[in-house]
Amino acid sequence: MRFSSLFAVLFFVLFFVSLAAAVAQEGPGAKPLTAMPDVLTVPPEAQPSDHFDVEAATNAYMAEIPPAARARSDAYFEGGYWLILWDFLVAAIIYWALLRFGWSARMRDLTERLTRFRALQTFLYWVQFVLLTFVLGFPLTYYEGFVREHKYGLATQMFGPWMGDQLKLLLVSIVLGGIVVVTLVAIVRRLPNTWHIWGAVVSTVLLILFVMIAPVFLFPLFNKFKPLDDPKVTQPILSMARANGIAVGKVYVSDASQQSTRMSANVSGLGKTMRITLNDNLLKRANLEEIEEAMGHEMGHYVLNHVYKDMLFAFIVIVAGFGLLRWSLNWFVGRRGKEWGLRDATDIAAVPLVFLLGSIFFFVLTPILNTQTRTAELEADMYGLNASRQPDGSAQSAIHLGEYRKMSPGPVEEWIFYDHPSGRERIYNAMRWKAENLELFKKPAGK
Ligand SMILES: [Zn+2]
Numbered sequence: 001m002r003f004s005s006l007f008a009v010l011f012f013v014l015f016f017v018s019l020a021a022a023v024a025q026e027g028p029g030a031k032p033l034t035a036m037p038d039v040l041t042v043p044p045e046a047q048p049s050d051h052f053d054v055e056a057a058t059n060a061y062m063a064e065i066p067p068a069a070r071a072r073s074d075a076y077f078e079g080g081y082w083l084i085l086w087d088f089l090v091a092a093i094i095y096w097a098l099l100r101f102g103w104s105a106r107m108r109d110l111t112e113r114l115t116r117f118r119a120l121q122t123f124l125y126w127v128q129f130v131l132l133t134f135v136l137g138f139p140l141t142y143y144e145g146f147v148r149e150h151k152y153g154l155a156t157q158m159f160g161p162w163m164g165d166q167l168k169l170l171l172v173s174i175v176l177g178g179i180v181v182v183t184l185v186a187i188v189r190r191l192p193n194t195w196h197i198w199g200a201v202v203s204t205v206l207l208i209l210f211v212m213i214a215p216v217f218l219f220p221l222f223n224k225f226k227p228l229d230d231p232k233v234t235q236p237i238l239s240m241a242r243a244n245g246i247a248v249g250k251v252y253v254s255d256a257s258q259q260s261t262r263m264s265a266n267v268s269g270l271g272k273t274m275r276i277t278l279n280d281n282l283l284k285r286a287n288l289e290e291i292e293e294a295m296g297h298e299m300g301h302y303v304l305n306h307v308y309k310d311m312l313f314a315f316i317v318i319v320a321g322f323g324l325l326r327w328s329l330n331w332f333v334g335r336r337g338k339e340w341g342l343r344d345a346t347d348i349a350a351v352p353l354v355f356l357l358g359s360i361f362f363f364v365l366t367p368i369l370n371t372q373t374r375t376a377e378l379e380a381d382m383y384g385l386n387a388s389r390q391p392d393g394s395a396q397s398a399i400h401l402g403e404y405r406k407m408s409p410g411p412v413e414e415w416i417f418y419d420h421p422s423g424r425e426r427i428y429n430a431m432r433w434k435a436e437n438l439e440l441f442k443k444p445a446g447k
Contacts, residue, residue, distance in 0.1 A: 035153070035261075036073075036399045037064055038287070042392050046431060048441040057431040061395045062407065062424060070407060076152045077406035081417055083144055088363045094136045095356035103132070105341030108349040122185045125348045126178050134170055141166070149260065154404060157259050165259070168221050180206055181351070188346050196326035200319045207314060208270060211307070215269040215277075223254045230283055237295050241276075244299050244387055251295075252277045257284070263400050265294050267301040270311075276302060286400065289393030293384055300383025306376045313372055321361055328357050366416065373419040381426060385433045389440060394430035398423040 045053070045060035098104045111124040146162050149155035157165075183202060188195040210218075219225065228234060228251040238248045256262070256279035263285060265278035276298045282291060301307070332353055333345045342350050362369070385394060398407075407423035414422055421429070434441065 036069055036403050037066065038285070038396075038400075046392065046395070046434070048434075048438045052435050052438060054428065054431045054435050057434070058424065058428045061399065061427045061431075065399060065402065065407065070402070072152065073402055073404065074406045076154075076404060079148070084363070084366060084417075086140065087144075088359055090137060090140050091133075091359050092356055094133055095352040095359070097136075098129075098132070098352040099336075099340040099342075099356075102341050104129075104349040104352050107132075108347065111348075118189075119182050119186065122182045122348050123178050125351065126181045127174055129351055130170065130174050130177065152404075154262060155260050156257060161258070165222055172218065172221070176210065185346075185348060192346065196322040200315075200322040203318050203322070204311070204315045207318075208311060211268075211311070212270040212273050215273050215275055219254075219268070223256060223258065225252045225254050225277065227251065228253050228278070233283065233288060233291050236288065236292055240292065240295060240387060241299065244303055246276070246299055246302055250275045250302075253283060254279045257281050262404055263294075263397075265298045267298050267307060270307055274302070274307065287393070287396065289388075289390045290396045290400070291393075292388040293390040293393035293397055295384075296386075296388030296390070297380045297384030299387055300380035301376070304376075304379055304383060306380065309376065310372075317365070317369075321358070324361060325354065325357055329353065332357075370417065370419045371415060374414075374421060377420045378429075381421060381429060382433075385430060389437070391430035391434035391437075394433075395427045398426035398430070 043057070043060035043064065046057035107125055107128045108121075110128070111121040114124060115121055145166070146155065146157075146159065155162075180203070183206070184199050187198050187202060191198050215225075227249065228237060230253070237251060241248050241251060252275055254277050256264070261281060263279065263282040265276065265282055267274065267276050269275050276295065278291070278295065278298070282294060286294070329345050329350065333342055333347075333350060336342075337344065337350075340349075340353075342353075381394070385391060388394075401420075402423040405418075405420065405423060409418065409422050414425075420426075
């Protein structure tokens, strides 16, 4: 949703690919403007005692954040709310323009002059569509992905490498998107009455395939991955992995500091390719307690089978989406098809209309999709606390992640916009866990 025109272009591809991972966020090293403090000592209110108070401990952690850092991070995150709207509007205007001014019909005519093979016509149309929407949407992509990220000190990439990544994304969307579009168009033409059912089934199968290959073939296009071998963390992390029944060969480190300062970790892949990745920003900037809690959280995603549950949820969304698409596509083609130069609903020139309807669908679904993700993230938080027993690491982690997420939203705001529990809620949950496990933190008598 934060990709403006790419959102357009990568509509299918990125939606598919990003569902693959529980979202791969990247980033490294220099002190960013939004930098949150490294809380080295546990505040007095959060120390174990007979009068430990969850609310007071939470507030003490919140008070560690300098007001300026908090104001900047609030501004960054709230700006993101508006970008969801602008991304949607800009994409919708681009698709509408392609239809209204007959550009889409002309792109189709061109492919028919170039070849008589229908699958090739579809692919050549797709290439033009991707390139044109990339160019038209580029100003917003550039502002959102480059200018704004630098303004808030979250990006580390110069323009050249950033543009290189954009071109790689473009190529990926041409190739993978091409596979999806050629397959779906063939289904629509061959099964005119049931394509919404078969389209949903085939899309889900392709999604599963893309999720499976993503960590092996896609992510390495943008970052380098190596097995975790940092002596500082190897022993406790791999020990925790073994204790939770996770094969130790499945923990990787990415060089996300090439792109940004964000600290993060994720679970990606499916079946044999499934793995836990932490990024080098987390390794460099976090203390061991925080890294352990972050890895406990990711192990939670892994052990609780969140990737498989996400797939099932995606299948439901895709089925609903195809049903609505079939109905609305016929309705629009019936009313406006002639004016836009569309022959019927199976015409490849209707692709911008499919994307327009799709972007409305996903825009409206924003709170539902976020709530599904946020619910799983809360489960992973709880698993992480139990596996790592690091509530203070969890509080520190919530503060660090507050560099790009507002710490303390209102309930409606959280419901609509948050794909993770808010920072304040995470600290509160960690302190509640600590309050119920105080004996783990009390120093032995006589010391
Ligand atoms: Zn998570």
